[in-house]
Amino acid sequence: MSVSKADPCVQPAYTDSILESYKRSGYKQYEFMATLDDKCCPVCRKLDGRHFRINKAVPGKNYPPLHDGCRCTTVYYDPEE
Ligand SMILES: [Zn+2]
Ligand SMILES: [Zn+2]
Numbered sequence: 001m002s003v004s005k006a007d008p009c010v011q012p013a014y015t016d017s018i019l020e021s022y023k024r025s026g027y028k029q030y031e032f033m034a035t036l037d038d039k040c041c042p043v044c045r046k047l048d049g050r051h052f053r054i055n056k057a058v059p060g061k062n063y064p065p066l067h068d069g070c071r072c073t074t075v076y077y078d079p080e081e
Contacts, residue, residue, distance in 0.1 A: 018074065019054050019057055019063075022054055022076040023054055025076065027054065027076040027077065027078055028053060028054055028055075029051045029052060029053055029054060029076070029077040029078070029079065030051070030052060030054055030057070030063075030074040030075065030076055030077050031049060031050070031051050031074060031075050031076075031077040032047040032048060032049065032050050032051075032052065032062065032063075032064075032072065032074055033048060033049075033072060033073050033074060033075055034047060034048035034072045035071045035072060035073075036048060039071075040071075040072075041066075041067070043066055043067070044064075044066055044070060044072050047062065047066070047072070048072075050062075051077050051079070
């Protein structure tokens with residue numbers, strides 16, 4: 001998957017199969033999970049544990065991969081749980 005930087009104006013809400021499965025399960029948010037080892041960069045580290053709305057997920061910004069080689073992942077998040 002490549003994240004195009006060519007056209008910043010067109011940035012539809014991003015969905016992939018993982019986000020789709022979160023949505024199907026009725027979740028509206030996800031939690032960003034960085035791989036907190038020595039290869040993880042400060043950008044990913046900063047997002048670790050933060051919650052975002054699934055319909056606002058933008059790969060490269062608040063959804064993995066943030067960059068080439070990014071190994072971050074997400075889990076669903078339910079604020080009412
Ligand atoms: Zn990183
Ligand atoms: Zn990452």
